[in-house]
Amino acid sequence: MPAEWALEVMRKAPYITVSLVRADGTAYGVPLSLASADGRVWYFHCAPEGDKLDAMAAHPEVCLSAVARCRPTVGPKDGSFTLQYRSAIAFGRAEPVTDEAEKVQALRIISERFLPRHMDAFDEAIRRSLHRTAVVRITLASPPVGKRKQYDADGEEMKYGRME
DSSP, X not given: OOHHHHHHHHHHSSOEEEXXXXXXXXXEEEEEOOEESSSSEEEEXXXXXXXXXXXXXXXOEEEEEEEEEEEEEEOTTTOOXXXXXXXXXXXXXXXXXXXXXXXXXXXXXXXXXXXXGGGGGHHHHHHHHGGGOEEEEEEESSOOEEEEEOBOTTSOBOOTTOOO
16 A cells, blocks of 8 residues: 555554564564654654663664554455454654653644643643653654555455555
8 A cells, every 4th residue: 555545544543563672682562652743753752761762772773563443354255254454564763852842842743643632731741741751753764554454345355555
C-alpha cells in the first residue's frame, strides 16, 4: 500500500510498537502512544530514565509497527479463518529531545492527538510535570510502508493496492 495510506494507519492506530535493541544485543519492543504533526517526525514521552532510553542510547535505530482495524473474520469465499487488518511499518532514529520548547510542542502534539477535549488543562500539566518527563523524537529514515487484508462487498480479497 502507498506511503500516505501507511501514514494514515499510523495516525489512527491506538498505539505503535517501538522496537529497539538493548546494549547487550537483546530485543526490546514496547507499545507506545506516538504522535506526529508532519508524518516524518514522531514523538513519545516517558520517564526520564529506563529501558527505552538506555536501549536507544546504545542503538538509536528503531522500528515502528502499527496495526489498525484488526478483526478476526471468516473468508467470505472459502470459509478460512483469517484476520482483516491494516498495518504499517517504518524505520527511524530515536533521540531524546533536550530543547524545552520542542519538548512542550511535542507534548502538545501528543495531547492533541489523544486528549483533544482536555487541552484547557495542558499548560497546568506542563507546569507540574515537564521537569520529570522525557520526550523522544523519532525521525523516519524513509516513508512507511503498509499492508492490509480486506475483502470487498462481493467477498473478493482486495489485493495489490486496490482501494475499493
